[in-house]
Structures are given as C-alpha cells and as structure tokens.
Amino acid sequence: MSTPNKILCVEPTTNPQESLRAELEKRGYIISTLSNERSALERIEAESIQVIIINALGMVQRGKEICRTLRWRGVDQPILLLLPEGNKSSPDMQADMVLVKPFTIRKVVNRIKKLVAEPRIHLLQVGDIQLNRRIRLVRHGDGPLQKLTPKQAKLLETLMLHPGEVLTRRFLMKQVWQTDYLGDTRTLDVHIRWVREKIEPHPSDPIYVITKRGVGYLFAVLEDEPLNDDRDR
Incomplete structure (x- = not known):
C-alpha cells in the first residue's frame, strides 16, 4: 500500500478555505493547515511534506512573502501558490507552480499530482x-x-x-x-x-x-x- 501524500497548506487569513481541505482529504491526501511561515518551517522540519500549498486568495502580498521566506530558509519542497483573479505569475515569487482564479479543485489536484511525481533532479x-x-x-x-x-x-x-x-x-x-x-x-x-x-x-x-x-x-x-x-x- 502506498503512503498517503502529506500536504502543508499555508493560509495567511482568518478565513481558511475549508472546501479546499475537504476536497483534498476526499482524495486521500493528509492536510495540515497553518497560518504563517514560522509554524510552516517547524512542521516541515518535523514531518515529511510532499507539497506545500500557499493559499494567497485572501492576502496576496502576505502569501508571496511567505513563499519567498520559505525558499530563502532552504525549503526545497515544491510549492503551489494560489492567487486571486487579476494577478500574474512572476519568477520572483519562488513558487514551482502558480494558479490564478478562476480555477477548479480538479485543476489544483492535477497540479499537486504533477508536483508529487516530479523528480528532484534540480x-x-x-x-x-x-x-x-x-x-x-x-x-x-x-x-x-x-x-x-x-x-x-x-x-x-x-x-x-x-x-x-x-x-x-x-x-x-x-x-x-x-x-x-x-x-x-x-x-x-x-x-x-x-x-x-x-x-x-x-x-x-x-x-x-x-x-x-x-x-x-x-x-x-x-x-x-x-x-x-x-x-x-
């Protein structure tokens, strides 16, 4: 039996996206939800995390800051950054993949699957x-x-x-x-x-x-x- 993939979702908002968590758990993922980079770094050090989702739908700049901070602190796990409509992806965000609203849960899941399967040849x-x-x-x-x-x-x-x-x-x-x-x-x-x-x-x-x-x-x-x-x- 394969080991379930652990996903860390960092959501710098007081209104976390419970629907995203619920849909991912339905598909067999183990989800941890945290609100800041300090807690995220502690969790990454303590557990084997496959993918990090930074949900910046509510706080765009804060989400981008968290993404850059994790990279500068040596976090190597693939990062999926979620942005609200009207934003654009740029290399300085330091994310492996960026999804801009509107997008479906299916698209999020497909991106996670791709990131999990990607070899770490970098x-x-x-x-x-x-x-x-x-x-x-x-x-x-x-x-x-x-x-x-x-x-x-x-x-x-x-x-x-x-x-x-x-x-x-x-x-x-x-x-x-x-x-x-x-x-x-x-x-x-x-x-x-x-x-x-x-x-x-x-x-x-x-x-x-x-x-x-x-x-x-x-x-x-x-x-x-x-x-x-x-x-x-």
Whole structure:
C-alpha cells in the first residue's frame, strides 16, 4: 500500500478555505493547515511534506512573502501558490507552480499530482556545495543560502557537473553564453569572481573554483589529491 501524500497548506487569513481541505482529504491526501511561515518551517522540519500549498486568495502580498521566506530558509519542497483573479505569475515569487482564479479543485489536484511525481533532479551537490538549480540558491555546508543570477547559476552548474575536470574557456563560454567567440572573456572572469564570492570561504584564495592558467577553470573535489598550486589568487 502506498503512503498517503502529506500536504502543508499555508493560509495567511482568518478565513481558511475549508472546501479546499475537504476536497483534498476526499482524495486521500493528509492536510495540515497553518497560518504563517514560522509554524510552516517547524512542521516541515518535523514531518515529511510532499507539497506545500500557499493559499494567497485572501492576502496576496502576505502569501508571496511567505513563499519567498520559505525558499530563502532552504525549503526545497515544491510549492503551489494560489492567487486571486487579476494577478500574474512572476519568477520572483519562488513558487514551482502558480494558479490564478478562476480555477477548479480538479485543476489544483492535477497540479499537486504533477508536483508529487516530479523528480528532484534540480538539486546538485558536490562536496560541501549544494546548488538548487530550480530556484538558483547555493549553500556552502551549513552556511547561509546565497542567491545567484541566471548566468552565475548556469556557470556554477556547469563546473559542478564536471568535478575535478579542467573546463576550457571556450567550453564555458559555449555552455553559459552560447557563443564560440573568445575575443574577450572578461565576462567569464567576472562571473567566476562573483561565483567565488558566493561559495568560497576566502574568495581571494579559492579552494573550489580553481583557475588553470592558459586553459580555463576547474571545480575541485576536496577529497582528491591536492592540486598543483598553479592557480591565480
């Protein structure tokens, strides 16, 4: 017998949508309803939650704030954000899916099913560095989450997908900027510096993103043998 999916519904309102809860419970979901991000974080830490619904139908801005706060606090579970009519979805909301009224309960259920079935291939970890490719957040060990721009995230992802391998400037420019032009790679160097500032304990003396002079860059696996000290400081 399969384990019922647990859903956390965060509703920052004094009038929670009991009809939504009732319909989801009819379909076999286990629902917990809370009103703020602090309680939600405690519940997420204590239980295995499959999907988070943020019901912002009554308090739009508050709902969006809760969604962003959960992401910045490292919550990785898929989030479904419900918005009232007249609103639009935008990437800064940090939700995996957004539904804008009018919508049916069936549509909500279909979105939940899709989120539950989605593989968590967006998480990438090499050593102490963990990158969430979906929401572009990176963390070094137990340190704070750092937000990356799209190019920074793509550059770090490319390096992390080839740990211990020297990647040429041409390869990185092609992967991140979709160009073969090597007349000026200062853009690459600047982005490398920005990435180091997000993940390195001491960006001026990097231990993860290593420069290989005349060739390109390498993402170091610290468990490996020490690298030759030919890196640029």
